Amino acid sequence: MTGNRTFTMIKPDAVENGHIGAILEKITAAGFKIVAMKYTQLSRRDAETFYAIHKERPFFGELVEFMTRGPIVAAILEKDNAVEDFRALIGATNPEQAAEGTIRKLYATSVAENAVHGADSDENAAIEGAFHFSGREIF
Ligand code: GDP
Numbered sequence: 845m846t847g848n849r850t851f852t853m854i855k856p857d858a859v860e861n862g863h864i865g866a867i868l869e870k871i872t873a874a875g876f877k878i879v880a881m882k883y884t885q886l887s888r889r890d891a892e893t894f895y896a897i898h899k900e901r902p903f904f905g906e907l908v909e910f911m912t913r914g915p916i917v918a919a920i921l922e923k924d925n926a927v928e929d930f931r932a933l934i935g936a937t938n939p940e941q942a943a944e945g946t947i948r949k950l951y952a953t954s955v956a957e958n959a960v961h962g963a964d965s966d967e968n969a970a971i972e973g974a975f976h977f978s979g980r981e982i983f
Pocket residue numbers: 903906907936937955956957958961962964
């Protein structure tokens with residue numbers, strides 16, 4: 845049994861490429877309710893904290909550069925089985941391996957610039973949501 849909330853970001857590449865509206869449409873059409881949302885930009889410190897789990901990976905520096913280079917849309921989404929269903933909706937990390945019709949297949953450009961983030965567990969969804977939103981910003 846999994847929880848009913850997940851956390852997402854529309855990443856800087858998708859914002860730059862004009863895909864905010866199309867991605868939000870896919871998300872709501874798939875049955876997710878937006879319970880928190882903001883348009884913001886991560887500081888270097890924010891990105892390093894958010895992605896701390898990847899700090900030993902060779903691409904960590906590139907990931908921080910990418911995620912801080914422009915605005916993002918952060919959101920908390922609600923649906924039964926939210927984490928798993930959202931990961932299915934966005935598709936594999938590498939858009940070349942993502943299933944047809946998934947958000948990354950449609951809008952990502954590479955494994956690095958892959959359009960959207962989706963939390964990978966209920967625990968991380970809660971941590972990531974709390975990183976971006978205060979209680980009064982969640983509905
Ligand atoms: P996710 O859970 O599908 O987002 O994938 P991961 O947790 O493995 O990686 C986190 C993020 O790091 C990905 O969404 C990409 O933006 C980035 N990333 C993953 N692999 C690479 C890579 O090989 N090079 C670079 N530059 N970034 C990567």
